[in-house]
Amino acid sequence: AAPTLTAREIQVLEGMSHGRSNAEIGRELFLSEDTVKTHARRLFKKLGASxxxxxxxxxxxxxxxR
Structure with missing residues (x-):
């Protein structure tokens, strides 16, 4: 079964899938780059991604x- 990600974590993952940097994702979602990094760390852990x-x-x- 797929891990459960928050809506925000999915938005960050989608940004990554489009090749966007943490700063670019932050600007799109009105978040600081540090907040994006926190979401990224959490989703990496949940997915078991390196x-x-x-x-x-x-x-x-x-x-x-998608």
Whole structure:
């Protein structure tokens, strides 16, 4: 079963899937870059991902991002 991510974590993961930086994701979502980093750390842990590319690949595999 896919891990349960918050709506915000999914938005951050979607931004990553489009190749956006933490700063770019933050500007889109009206969050600080540090807040984006916190969401990223949490979603990496939930997904068991080692880095952004791994997180995005797992997100696609589990249908969390399109």
């Amino acid at each position: 880095d952004r590319a791994h997180a995005v690949a797992l997100g696609f595999r589990w249908g969390l991002v």
